[in-house]
Amino acid sequence: MGLLAAAVPRIGVHRSGISLQKWRWQKLGDGQPVLWLPVPWYRYVESETRNCTVQEKAAISVGVGTCQLSGTVRDCSCEYAAVERVNREAVLPVLKELVRQPFFRYFKVSLYCDCPFWPDDGMCVLRDCSVCPCEDHEVPAPWKAADSASTPGCEGSPRLEEESAVDRRMDASTKEHLVSIRGWRGFNNPWMHEDESDVDYSYINLLMNPERYTGYKGEHAHRIWNLIYSQSCFSNIMDPETCTERRVFYRLISGMHSSISAHIAKEYLLDERGGRWGPNLALFQERLGNEGVRERVENLYFAYLFVLRAALKAGPLLKEAAYDTGSPLEDAQTSELVRKLVDSQAVKEACPVPFDEGRLWKGEDGEELKRQLQAHFHNITKAMECVGCEKCKLWGKLQILGIATSLKVLFSAEDCTGGQTAEPQLRLERNEVIAMLNLLERLAVSIEVVREMSLELADSARHPRGLGAIEDVTHESLNDVLRHSLMGPA
């Protein structure tokens, strides 16, 4: 109690504006002191500490601590709490529906290219590593028609005119311009490695091949991550002197890695024989839920805001694009959902500019730095060919293309509005759009997974009988947490 009395300021006004004089200590029958918080104070604590561990919640509630995931996401201008709220209420529900639409659920990908760095030797042990390609009749007819009209396989970049079937004239900001969603491998994307060799491709139904635990791990998986993180642009990345561009680049990759870990933790094969899937809290704790790896979670939030910004910036283009899969009703619904996402008032209010790309590449060596980072990104793209588990490769390739598309949208000289110059502007390929919005959905789900599992972890570690969801925390139970956290177990 002495320690507490010293730690808790008794007089004054907390930054919430609530007078601290209103706090009261009371002794329960067993002699345990209980801190009674005024209701507005409790509400403040509850809303401020959604992202915090129980210890942090307790410390914040008595004004002696901070939660590192409170405040503003570094390199962005949004608060963690706002990101989480707007994600849960406005972004995730739309994205969940969007990725179920025919246009967004079929991804064209080559899973059988050779690894350019070492002989292929990776085998994944679980059945869940493998991917089932779509039956021919499943692939949207207009896509098949475009495929047969364009150069087969991957003999270089498809000529744009050959795919004019999926082009569409449109009128935006009084100027007509072409918007095209075509192709598949990210050609014409400076961040993607242009491979001129022949490859076989398949259409994969993403809903039938969900991202989750596959059993791919150990030396083989580490070799890929090592290859990625050993790119020289990532050396001394923690150095405060590191330029923003390199840090942004690192945080995107790390955020994607965190997201993969979140999906593994959320959908883990708990019982192989019984085929039972569910959350693995211990794995979550090890990879994303302990103090030593907080930065990984921060990078996840960063990656989410970066890709969200790209999707919003590409909004004018995305809203006018033809989402043609030959199912008029579903395609109209797809357009409507895209519109709902990019015009979301809730997002504009919570995070007006999720990431300010205008600050980058400003230095004298900006263009040279961009070329260097593009070369490193090409290596990362190539590393995806070495992933030894089909499903991981599928999602790895999709997410890397999603990042490359976001980089293209945010850092291209061309703009997406068609309003400033006669010639437009940014062009996106169909697969780029599919990858970017599926990546955004993956990151959005991961943010929710991290929030939920962090709370579960805190509950199970500090409060054996469990607090339940944060929404269920009552005035009394918060007192209980405070007492338990600050005084130790009764």
Ligand SMILES: Cc1cc2nc3c(=O)[nH]c(=O)nc-3n(C[C@H](O)[C@H](O)[C@H](O)COP(=O)(O)OP(=O)(O)OC[C@H]3O[C@@H](n4cnc5c(N)ncnc54)[C@H](O)[C@@H]3O)c2cc1C
């Ligand atoms: C492209 C790709 C996709 C994959 N997809 C799947 C999948 O869908 N399902 C599946 O079960 N497995 C997948 N894996 C494997 C998975 O990512 C892990 O490698 C595996 O689960 C083993 O995890 P680990 O705990 O040993 O650490 P890993 O996740 O392999 O991490 C390796 C090292 O990287 C560092 N690290 C970890 N996380 C971060 C981060 N966020 N930021 C910065 N550094 C970090 C740490 O030093 C860590 O020791 C994939 C691997 C790759 C390369």
